[in-house]
Amino acid sequence: MSQQNLGSLTKEQIDFYNEEGYIVLPNLLTEKEMIPVKEAMMTKVSMIADELFQAGLVSDKLEDRPFPLRLAELFVDLTAEDFLKYGRSWRDRLPGYFDLMTNLKILDAVTSLIGDELFANPVYNTRPKIPKVAAGAVPWHQDKSYWPGANANPVITVWIAIVDANEVNGCLHIKPKTHRKRVLKWYQEQESGTGYTALREDQLGKTNTVPLPVAAGSAILFNDRCLHMSTPNNSHEVRWSVDLRYQPTDQDPMLDHGIGFLARSGLYPERVARLEDWLAERPERAKDY
Numbered sequence: 001m002s003q004q005n006l007g008s009l010t011k012e013q014i015d016f017y018n019e020e021g022y023i024v025l026p027n028l029l030t031e032k033e034m035i036p037v038k039e040a041m042m043t044k045v046s047m048i049a050d051e052l053f054q055a056g057l058v059s060d061k062l063e064d065r066p067f068p069l070r071l072a073e074l075f076v077d078l079t080a081e082d083f084l085k086y087g088r089s090w091r092d093r094l095p096g097y098f099d100l101m102t103n104l105k106i107l108d109a110v111t112s113l114i115g116d117e118l119f120a121n122p123v124y125n126t127r128p129k130i131p132k133v134a135a136g137a138v139p140w141h142q143d144k145s146y147w148p149g150a151n152a153n154p155v156i157t158v159w160i161a162i163v164d165a166n167e168v169n170g171c172l173h174i175k176p177k178t179h180r181k182r183v184l185k186w187y188q189e190q191e192s193g194t195g196y197t198a199l200r201e202d203q204l205g206k207t208n209t210v211p212l213p214v215a216a217g218s219a220i221l222f223n224d225r226c227l228h229m230s231t232p233n234n235s236h237e238v239r240w241s242v243d244l245r246y247q248p249t250d251q252d253p254m255l256d257h258g259i260g261f262l263a264r265s266g267l268y269p270e271r272v273a274r275l276e277d278w279l280a281e282r283p284e285r286a287k288d289y
């Protein structure tokens with residue numbers, strides 16, 4: 001099927017993405033569409049609150065605190081190590097994440113760029129960037145440094161702001177047109193204890209840096225060679241975001257990273273994974289459903 005007739009992006013948007021290596025889709029999702037993913041995040045926060053409480057690290061689970069504040073306040077008197085026990089990003093199989101990964105607006109946008117045989121890459125992250133934890137800031141890198149051997153190209157990252165992201169709470173920054181670069185030699189960052197892949201200052205070249213502050217519900221799509229980073233969270237709230245990834249179905253499923261799933265197929269729509277499949281770590285719909 002020809003790509004031109006598929007998807008939701010305009011020709012101008014597709015041209016911009018191809019030229020610049022990224023595109024911002026402001027307010028792609030409504031508050032209502034983000035309810036399931038926020039519920040999943042809140043479920044995880046409640047689980048962490050229970051653990052902290054049982055371990056005697058907090059005396060109040062802060063059950064009534066609003067979504068952007070609760071996790072930040074739970075850790076306000078604890079250390080970065082206490083926080084990083086739960087990981088810098090989460091990849092739980094909670095229904096709210098699947099709901100987001102199969103959102104039609106997201107799939108339509110990605111379809112515009114790579115067609116309608118879409119595989120949801122196993123690398124997806126829920127990011128609770130909390131104030132003061134250095135590991136929240138992500139150094140300059142290319143996503144492809146996380147799967148250098150995979151033949152999956154292109155992989156499209158769909159980064160979604162679940163709350164407003166700005167220069168105070170550490171929004172994404174990108175270097176336009178760097179998707180044309182080869183995969184640069186990276187090192188593994190040690191300071192924050194996260195093992196992020198990182199590039200040295202002298203590898204960044206002269207390309208200008210574009211900060212991408214966006215409102216909650218906005219999406220930023222970028223190519224996996226595009227240089228990007230995010231700054232520390234200097235606010236007192238959590239900068240909640242999710243980064244999802246999609247690629248054409250004929251590319252490497254990257255089993256080393258987990259099990260992705262068939263998210264859309266014009267050729268085999270009956271094989272598209274449902275929630276039950278994803279929860280059971282099946283990449284496609286089970287035959288007997």
Ligand SMILES: O=C(O)CCC(=O)C(=O)O
Pocket residue numbers: 127129136137138143157159170171172228229230241243
């Ligand atoms: O969300 C962030 O702060 C960084 C995201 C990122 O580096 C990515 O999605 O590859």
